[in-house]
Amino acid sequence: MTSLLNVDRAIELILMGLETKGPEHIGLTEALGRVAATDIIAPINLPPFANSALDGFAVVASDMSEASEDNPIGLTIVMDIPAGSAPEQAIQRGEAARIMTGAPMPEGANAVVPVEDTNIDWEAGDPVTVGDKVIITRPVKIGAGVRHVGESAKAGDTIITKGTIFRSAEIGMVAGLGMSDVLATQQPRVTIISSGDELVPLHEPLTPGKIYDSNSYSLMTLVKEYGGIPTRMPVARDTLESVRGVFEGALAGRPDMIISSAGVSVGTADLVRGVLSELGSVDFWRINLRPGKPLAFGHLRGVPFFGLPGNPVSAMVTFEVIVRPALLKLSGSSDQDYYTTAVAGERITTDGRRSYERVTLTRDGNQWVAHLTGTQSSGALMSMVLADALMIVPEDMKVVEPGTMLPVKLLRQPRL
Ligand code: AMP
Numbered sequence: 397m398t399s400l401l402n403v404d405r406a407i408e409l410i411l412m413g414l415e416t417k418g419p420e421h422i423g424l425t426e427a428l429g430r431v432a433a434t435d436i437i438a439p440i441n442l443p444p445f446a447n448s449a450l451d452g453f454a455v456v457a458s459d460m461s462e463a464s465e466d467n468p469i470g471l472t473i474v475m476d477i478p479a480g481s482a483p484e485q486a487i488q489r490g491e492a493a494r495i496m497t498g499a500p501m502p503e504g505a506n507a508v509v510p511v512e513d514t515n516i517d518w519e520a521g522d523p524v525t526v527g528d529k530v531i532i533t534r535p536v537k538i539g540a541g542v543r544h545v546g547e548s549a550k551a552g553d554t555i556i557t558k559g560t561i562f563r564s565a566e567i568g569m570v571a572g573l574g575m576s577d578v579l580a581t582q583q584p585r586v587t588i589i590s591s592g593d594e595l596v597p598l599h600e601p602l603t604p605g606k607i608y609d610s611n612s613y614s615l616m617t618l619v620k621e622y623g624g625i626p627t628r629m630p631v632a633r634d635t636l637e638s639v640r641g642v643f644e645g646a647l648a649g650r651p652d653m654i655i656s657s658a659g660v661s662v663g664t665a666d667l668v669r670g671v672l673s674e675l676g677s678v679d680f681w682r683i684n685l686r687p688g689k690p691l692a693f694g695h696l697r698g699v700p701f702f703g704l705p706g707n708p709v710s711a712m713v714t715f716e717v718i719v720r721p722a723l724l725k726l727s728g729s730s731d732q733d734y735y736t737t738a739v740a741g742e743r744i745t746t747d748g749r750r751s752y753e754r755v756t757l758t759r760d761g762n763q764w765v766a767h768l769t770g771t772q773s774s775g776a777l778m779s780m781v782l783a784d785a786l787m788i789v790p791e792d793m794k795v796v797e798p799g800t801m802l803p804v805k806l807l808r809q810p811r812l
């Protein structure tokens with residue numbers, strides 16, 4: 397076997413030449429899945445004021461140090477503090493304020509006694525009579541029932557670091573700090589090209605020798621999944637004019653990346669190769685990867701270009717392994733891969749290339765067990781449909797005995 401390019405080296409070579417896109421302001425409701433383009437600093441404390449964690453009575457804790465069933469302590473209720481109000485006065489020793497969850501602590505109080513620990517029974521909204529006594533039969537610790545200023549975030553704290561992907565928690569946090577928009581990295585625009593005389597658009601009938609173009613759809617969806625904005629070109633026919641026309645059309649849209657599938661294996665490469673060499677400089681690599689050995693990478697008029705293998709599984713796996721890190725770099729996020737480990741549930745053989753086997757995962761005690769999803773043919777997309785994960789068999793491990801522990805890359809949350 398002539399020498400094959402190591403997968404990690406290929407990724408390194410690709411990433412070297414790629415630059416992260418610039419920032420843009422986006423509304424918070426658009427931020428899910430987007431990448432923070434800058435650190436986000438809290439402009440205020442959260443919570444902005446000390447407040448009660450429960451419905452009860454704000455007190456001076458030391459008033460209660462001797463409290464017990466045998467020594468009930470009576471405090472005079474001097475005010476009522478509903479949520480959203482600001483207390484008008486301070487608490488003195490011997491006094492209490494009725495306080496609602498989230499309402500500001502009055503000056504002088506340093507603990508909140510839950511209403512359940514007092515003689516008073518109230519329904520939300522019931523009035524309380526100022527001047528009445530509240531009886532407490534238990535001591536309370538300083539700080540109990542109080543949420544402190546800046547407990548969640550302090551003004552000046554970095555709450556989200558550049559490169560973080562916004563999820564619901566980050567979006568809620570940013571909203572809590574009163575910010576209605578954020579700076580996110582612009583989404584990479586990616587154009588997808590399929591080629592081949594055998595490919596038929598989905599709305600046309602299938603005639604002998606033809607198949608439907610599935611790669612355009614799986615690749616578009618992968619682009620979306622990893623934060624890009626895909627555009628799909630019409631299928632290129634196996635003629636120089638058609639291939640050239642589709643690539644020219646793709647470049648006219650000024651995308652951040654072009655991905656084609658098919659036409660990079662020996663024998664089919666010449667047509668596409670000819671057009672690529674007119675439009676830029678592209679290297680044809682043979683990667684130590686299964687499925688997905690042939691791969692083209694280069695630049696067409698400055699636009700990064702990936703030529704993926706045509707077989708539907710190979711196209712998807714090379715995307716996951718090689719294109720994804722590149723797309724993430726353009727969008728400014730670090731590799732968010734979700735890897736775990738699993739033991740092989742059966743014997744697996746490979747040809748010695750690093751192999752990404754499509755597997756289902758089942759739980760056995762405290763480990764995942766991986767079983768192949770039927771045929772591993774690089775043309776059989778059902779092997780991906782059924783897969784929970786890709787099991788990564790390292791280079792040169794030609795036989796994986798049952799029970800061998802290997803890394804897996806999750807494709808979805810496995811069913812327990
Ligand atoms: P090629 O690299 O052109 O020889 O294609 C390799 C294999 O992938 C052939 O079986 C093609 O029919 C298949 N193929 C290529 N492009 C697509 C596509 N867009 N959708 C489904 N299968 C494809």
Ligand code: MG
Nearest residue numbers: 591592658659
């Ligand atoms: Mg072809």
